[in-house]
Amino acid sequence: MSIALTFCGAAGTVTGSCILVEVPRGDRRPLRFLVDCGMFQGSKTLKELNYGPFPFDAREIEFVLLTHAHIDHSGLLPKLVRDGFGGPIHTTAPTRDLLTFMLPDSAFIQEGEVRRLNRRNAQRGKPEIVPIYTAADADACLDLMRTVAYEAWTRVAEGVRVRFWNAGHILGSASIEVEIAASEAGEPAHRILFSGDIGPEHKLFHPDPDAPQGMDVVVCEGTYGGRTRERVTPEQRRKVLAREVRAALDRRGMMLIPAFAVERTQELLADLALLLHHGELPKVPVFLDSPLAIRATGVFGAHAEDLEDLKHLGEAAFLAPNFHFAETVEQSKAIDRFKGGAIVIAGSGMCEAGRIRHHLKSYLWRPDTTVMLVGYQAPATLGRLLAEGADVVRIQGEEVEVKAAIRQIDVYSGHADGEGITEWIRERLPIRQGLFLVHGEATALAAQREAAIAAGVPADRTFVPELDERVEIPAGGGQIRRALPTAAPGRRLRPETVGGQDWHNDYARLTIALRQALEHAPDDAARKRLLAEMARLLG
Numbered sequence: 401m402s403i404a405l406t407f408c409g410a411a412g413t414v415t416g417s418c419i420l421v422e423v424p425r426g427d428r429r430p431l432r433f434l435v436d437c438g439m440f441q442g443s444k445t446l447k448e449l450n451y452g453p454f455p456f457d458a459r460e461i462e463f464v465l466l467t468h469a470h471i472d473h474s475g476l477l478p479k480l481v482r483d484g485f486g487g488p489i490h491t492t493a494p495t496r497d498l499l500t501f502m503l504p505d506s507a508f509i510q511e512g513e514v515r516r517l518n519r520r521n522a523q524r525g526k527p528e529i530v531p532i533y534t535a536a537d538a539d540a541c542l543d544l545m546r547t548v549a550y551e552a553w554t555r556v557a558e559g560v561r562v563r564f565w566n567a568g569h570i571l572g573s574a575s576i577e578v579e580i581a582a583s584e585a586g587e588p589a590h591r592i593l594f595s596g597d598i599g600p601e602h603k604l605f606h607p608d609p610d611a612p613q614g615m616d617v618v619v620c621e622g623t624y625g626g627r628t629r630e631r632v633t634p635e636q637r638r639k640v641l642a643r644e645v646r647a648a649l650d651r652r653g654m655m656l657i658p659a660f661a662v663e664r665t666q667e668l669l670a671d672l673a674l675l676l677h678h679g680e681l682p683k684v685p686v687f688l689d690s691p692l693a694i695r696a697t698g699v700f701g702a703h704a705e706d707l708e709d710l711k712h713l714g715e716a717a718f719l720a721p722n723f724h725f726a727e728t729v730e731q732s733k734a735i736d737r738f739k740g741g742a743i744v745i746a747g748s749g750m751c752e753a754g755r756i757r758h759h760l761k762s763y764l765w766r767p768d769t770t771v772m773l774v775g776y777q778a779p780a781t782l783g784r785l786l787a788e789g790a791d792v793v794r795i796q797g798e799e800v801e802v803k804a805a806i807r808q809i810d811v812y813s814g815h816a817d818g819e820g821i822t823e824w825i826r827e828r829l830p831i832r833q834g835l836f837l838v839h840g841e842a843t844a845l846a847a848q849r850e851a852a853i854a855a856g857v858p859a860d861r862t863f864v865p866e867l868d869e870r871v872e873i874p875a876g877g878g879q880i881r882r883a884l885p886t887a888a889p890g891r892r893l894r895p896e897t898v899g900g901q902d903w904h905n906d907y908a909r910l911t912i913a914l915r916q917a918l919e920h921a922p923d924d925a926a927r928k929r930l931l932a933e934m935a936r937l938l939g
Contacts, residue, residue, distance in 0.1 A: 401582055401589055402878075405619070406870040408455050409438055410839040412898040413867070414623055414778050415472035416440035416449065417839060419594065420456050423560070423580055431557055432456070433487075434464045435576060435594045435619075439475030439506075439532075441752060443780035445902040449892060450476065450532050455868055458483035463556055466491035467596030468573035469498040469662060475506055478537035481544065490556055492564060493547040494572030494703050498662055501695040503538040505661075509753050511535070520797075550574070568599030568609035569814050570663040571700060571707070575611045582875055589875040595620040597839070598816045598824050600629070605667070605700075605707040609816070609824060616833045617873055620825060621815070622840035623776060626847025629810050629817040637811040638671045642680050644772055644807055645672075645743065649684060651805065653740045653768025658756045658783060660749035661693035664775055666700045667812055668745055669718040676720050687735050689726040689746040689755045726755075736762055749775045751782035761795045769804035774812045779841065780901045792912045799912060818844075822851040833873060834861045834880045842895070867898050 403423050409416030417438040423431040440446045458480050466489055467473055477489065491499075510531040518528045548554045548564050555561045559581040564574040575595045582589030593615045601608050632640070648655035659665045665688065675681045688694060697718050700707065726732045732755050735744060747754040760782075763769040777783035785793055786806050792799050816824060825835065835857050837845045845864045853859045863882070865871065872881040914934070921927045 402872045402874045403580060403590055404870055404872050405592075405617075405836075406455070406868065407836070407838060407865040408434075408868060409436075409440065410472070410621075411865045411867040411869065412842055412845070412895050413440070413442065413446065414776070414839055414841060415442060415446070416476075417467075417473045418476070419619065419838075420461075421578070421592075429460070431462060431560070432460050433462055433557070433560075434480075435578075436467055436473045436596075437464060437476045437480050438473040439471050441472055441750065441781065442778040443902040444904040445893070445897055446780075450479075451529070452892065454480070454483065455892065458485040461485050461487060463487040464489040465556070465562060465576050465578070465594070466495060467567065467576060467594065468570055469495045469502055470570065470597070470660070471502065471506055473596070474499060474503070476532070478503055478507060478533040478541040481541045482533050482537045485544075487544065488546040488556075489541070489544045490546050490548055490554065490562065492550070492572040492574055494699065494706065495574075496542075496545040496547055496572075497699045497702070498572060498696060499545070500542060501692055501699070502662065503541060504535050505692040507531070507533055507535040507538040513753070563612075565611045566607060566609065567596045567611075568601075568603055568606040569597040570599075571605070571703060573597060573599065573606075575609065577612055577615075590617070590873065591615050592617045593619070593828065595824070597621055597623070597814065598821060599814055600816045600820050601631075603814070605663075611824075611828065613828045613830070615828060615831055616877070617836070618825070618828055618831050618834075619836045619838060620821065620852075622821060622837045622845045622848035623815045624813070624817045625821060625837070625840050625844035625849075625851065626818050627844070628819050629813065632811050638675055638680075640809055640811050641668070641671050642675050644770075644809060645675075645681055648743075648770035648772070648805075648807075649682065649741060651740075651768045651770060653766055653770060653804075654738060654759075654763050655743045655770045655772065656756065656759050656763060656804075657743065657745045657772050657774060658749050658751045658760075659693070659745050659747060659774055661690050661747045662696045663814055664749060664812055665690065665693040665745055665747075666697055666718060668774070669697065669723070672743075673718065673720040673723070676722065683722050685722055685724060685738070685742040686720070687724050687726055687742065687744045687746075689732050689735060689744055689759070691727050692754075693745070693747060694725045694727060732758070735759070740768060749783070750777050751786065757782070757795055761798070761800055764793070764795075764804050765801045767803040767805075771804050771806050773806070773808040776813070776815065780905050792916075794908050794912075799915070818848060818851060821848060822855050825852050825857065826855045829856055831857055831861065832877050834863055834871075836863050836865055836871075838865065866895050867893055 406420040409418035417436040419435040514531045563577040567573040567575045578592045580590040746756040
């Protein structure tokens with residue numbers, strides 16, 4: 401019996417995690433289920449996939465296995481429900497609790513962005529668009545959540561059972577072991593392990609990632625393939641944070657920290673609270689400007705018994721006298737009264753949405769501002785453009801000069817680095833049929849493939865699948881067969897358009913360069929010659 405995997409997301413790119421699994425059932429329709437159903441982030445070309453149809457029929461999906469709550473793994477679940485899915489979504493209790501806030505918040509963002517875009521479209525004579533999904537779709541999705549415990553087998557369909565293992569990435573994150581029986585006697589025909597996102601060793605709040613060995617197939621993330629991160633203790637991590645904060649405050653400006661609402665924000669709050677308590681930082685105002693992060697912090701407090709560093713502190717670990725939680729829009733706008741000497745933590749972590757964009761628009765042009773990036777920045781996102789040294793960026797349709805100091809630290813990463821991923825793979829050996837590397841940029845995945853081969857996975861069993869690639873896995877250790885659709889709808893994007901910047905980014909750079917050239921031209925005659933030459937090229 402051969403089963404099939406189709407990589408419907410996070411293949412050749414970091415976001416949009418979604419794998420379709422198909423299991424034959426004799427004369428009946430094959431069993432079809434998903435592992436994750438995440439949102440694409442990055443370039444506009446990539447994000448447009450969120451609005452398009454799924455490369456499968458949502459009505460035929462019988463259940464979903466969800467590794468964790470991050471939107472690039474869970475964010476299209478409401479769309480799946482809107483398109484006709486009605487089965488259970490199996491995940492851990494903390495993941496369900498986080499999504500109680502995260503999915504409605506995502507719907508709110510979709511609806512707000514579409515309202516603004518439709519106002520512009522109306523002015524330009526363009527047709528209206530509809531949100532990817534609505535708050536009602538998010539609520540319907542939450543009703544389908546079914547919780548599972550770590551390291552306990554759960555029967556999810558006839559002949560299929562699963563076991564969730566702590567992945568050490570964020571609260572509730574899991575690697576998922578799937579066992580598919582070959583006969584009524586229950587002998588396993590296929591054992592597959594989906595890594596989800598793997599956390600680093602000695603991460604705040606979580607034990608080291610764990611999972612079984614001796615799989616037929618392993619699907620593993622490779623976000624930081626080829627990169628080695630300095631190992632730091634909690635004390636060393638806090639020293640790095642304290643050094644950056646003190647340097648920012650010495651500039652007498654604002655310190656802006658774009659941060660993911662789940663896990664990264666709570667880690668920052670816990671470390672800041674400790675540094676302030678021990679007098680290692682001045683007692684400046686610290687604003688958490690994210691309703692979602694505020695609610696997520698409550699979930700962390702409720703699950704404190706599951707977190708290694710919070711068992712006896714609970715929500716108090718995230719509190720200090722000078723912490724201020726800005727829930728309302730009015731409270732968020734009031735932060736602009738500060739011109740310096742304050743810290744603002746706001747989402748999103750890649751600067752693609754949320755209140756951080758408002759603050760960046762207000763402060764990026766000030767040379768006394770510091771922006772500290774503390775997480776992965778996907779290609780073509782505003783965060784990535786800042787990290788790469790852009791002089792001018794576009795925010796909400798307006799050009800903003802970047803005069804702020806842009807800092808980037810890697811001590812809060814929720815992902816294992818290249819060496820950590822390689823060690824995780826080594827601990828899973830033997831892998832009998834195939835290792836598939838996903839959830840990474842092309843260069844990172846290529847580097848991780850070489851590292852996996854060096855660690856003992858045969859080269860002819862180590863794969864880097866493309867977006868929408870389908871593979872057939874025979875029972876009994878046979879050779880994996882790969883097939884890639886040649887055209888839409890089966891194949892939505894070619895590899896060269898999946899990762900990196902797209903023509904929208906090129907257009908933005910061109911318009912900025914043209915404006916700057918016109919501003920610096922010596923006179924109007926030179927400006928007219930430049931514009932005439934541009935018109936000739938377009939003509």
